[in-house]
Amino acid sequence: MKRILSTTLFLLSAFALMAEGYQVNMQSQKQTGMGHTGAGQKLGATSIHFNPGAMAFMPGKYDFSLGASGVFSKNKFEGTQGISRSDNPMGTPLFFYGAMQLSDKFAAGIGVNSPYGNSLKWGDDWQGRYLIQDISLQAIFVKPTLSYKLSDNLSVGAGLIIGFGSVDLNRALSFAAINPDLPDGQVNLKGSTTAYGFTGGLFYQATEKFSAGISYRSKVLMKMEKGDANFTVPAAVSALFPEDNKFSAELPMPSNLTLGLGFKASEKWFFAFDLQAVGWSAYKSLDFDFEKESVAVQDSKNARKFENTMIYRLGVSYKSSSTIVLRAGVYYDETPIPKDYLTPETPGTNKVGASIGLSWFLSEKFSVDASLLRIMGEERKDGYRNYPSAAMPIGFYGTYNTSAWLPGIGVSYTF
Numbered sequence: 001m002k003r004i005l006s007t008t009l010f011l012l013s014a015f016a017l018m019a020e021g022y023q024v025n026m027q028s029q030k031q032t033g034m035g036h037t038g039a040g041q042k043l044g045a046t047s048i049h050f051n052p053g054a055m056a057f058m059p060g061k062y063d064f065s066l067g068a069s070g071v072f073s074k075n076k077f078e079g080t081q082g083i084s085r086s087d088n089p090m091g092t093p094l095f096f097y098g099a100m101q102l103s104d105k106f107a108a109g110i111g112v113n114s115p116y117g118n119s120l121k122w123g124d125d126w127q128g129r130y131l132i133q134d135i136s137l138q139a140i141f142v143k144p145t146l147s148y149k150l151s152d153n154l155s156v157g158a159g160l161i162i163g164f165g166s167v168d169l170n171r172a173l174s175f176a177a178i179n180p181d182l183p184d185g186q187v188n189l190k191g192s193t194t195a196y197g198f199t200g201g202l203f204y205q206a207t208e209k210f211s212a213g214i215s216y217r218s219k220v221l222m223k224m225e226k227g228d229a230n231f232t233v234p235a236a237v238s239a240l241f242p243e244d245n246k247f248s249a250e251l252p253m254p255s256n257l258t259l260g261l262g263f264k265a266s267e268k269w270f271f272a273f274d275l276q277a278v279g280w281s282a283y284k285s286l287d288f289d290f291e292k293e294s295v296a297v298q299d300s301k302n303a304r305k306f307e308n309t310m311i312y313r314l315g316v317s318y319k320s321s322s323t324i325v326l327r328a329g330v331y332y333d334e335t336p337i338p339k340d341y342l343t344p345e346t347p348g349t350n351k352v353g354a355s356i357g358l359s360w361f362l363s364e365k366f367s368v369d370a371s372l373l374r375i376m377g378e379e380r381k382d383g384y385r386n387y388p389s390a391a392m393p394i395g396f397y398g399t400y401n402t403s404a405w406l407p408g409i410g411v412s413y414t415f
Contacts, residue, residue, distance in 0.1 A: 030327065033355055044099065052159050059414050091117060166191070191228060255279035340395075
């Protein structure tokens with residue numbers, strides 16, 4: 001019975017949806033249109049996210065940018081019981097950046113964005129319902145930032161990260177091994193937390209045409225403490241599940257180190273390249289601690305063994321007229337999930353992203369910005385080999401396909 005019911009602990013692995021595949025890269029419509037490049041560019045207030053060191057080169061005394069995107073994602077799984085498809089609600093990552101020049105060399109700003117989050121819904125009765133049914137995740141980062149111009153072509157910057165995270169998930173529970181006549185139960189996990197980190201960067205305008213930058217965003221360790229664990233189960237087994245239970249778990253949001261280059265080929269053409277290293281190896285295991293334990297609910301450790309990855313980004317912009325700037329970009333994002341550690345909670349695959357965008361300048365200071373990103377995941381045949389469940393003694397394996405459309409709209413204002 002211990003092995004049968006302790007599988008309830010494994011549902012918490014869905015908390016890892018904040019990991020690969022769900023590191024949201026919609027943090028500026030202009031930069032999304034250019035493949036999310038930006039570490040080697042002067043972006044005004046938007047540099048708060050891409051490279052705090054470049055903010056000191058903001059074009060006016062005040063600079064603002066805000067926007068939102070829609071995430072329309074699809075997941076397909078083909079296993080021994082046929083094909084299952086997710087019915088995901090639309091995600092809405094958002095951003096706001098505001099900055100001001102305090103002097104000729106000193107600038108300060110604040111950014112608010114959602115670099116992690118996801119809405120995933122496989123359904124109540126799909127073949128993997130005992131692993132995950134649905135989940136809603138959100139992480140909002142607030143980043144007060146300072147930047148200082150060391151010389152006419154070199155600047156540095158740094159900022160604090162204050163992260164607000166929340167999770168709400170559901171998963172089915174099977175009691176067929178105890179009594180085939182017992183209906184399924186369900187568990188709901190809900191909680192919120194606050195965590196801290198830092199960001200920094202260095203920007204160098206080498207010549208009139210060439211620029212370079214390096215930025216770093218630290219790991220942010222999200223510790224979920226005293227989250228609510230509510231079990232809805234048949235009366236025959238209700239005594240095995242303590243009421244008003246609480247859980248604690250933690251998950252590292254990985255560090256990001258990005259090197260960016262910019263090249264102004266002419267008055268109309270600009271090219272950018274970013275190389276981004278993501279510190280996924282910080283995610284080695286997902287461990288749970290329940291406030292009230294029983295034969296069915298016990299503390300547990302689940303190996304993840306994520307590996308560090310690279311993201312390769314290329315972007316271009318073209319000023320077609322005094323009021324229109326066109327953009328395009330492409331990137332390749334490696335998955336950190338090794339073989340035999342792939343789960344339906346984190347259906348991670350290597351991904352290719354292709355984007356387009358434009359800015360329409362209604363005046364010299366004000367623009368409307370739009371982007372469209374297409375993400376295509378490589379088909380992956382894999383699974384997790386060690387689910388602690390008698391119903392899945394050899395793990396949960398199959399073929400995964402993922403894809404998404406992400407349109408976005410925003411505005412920018414400098415004065």
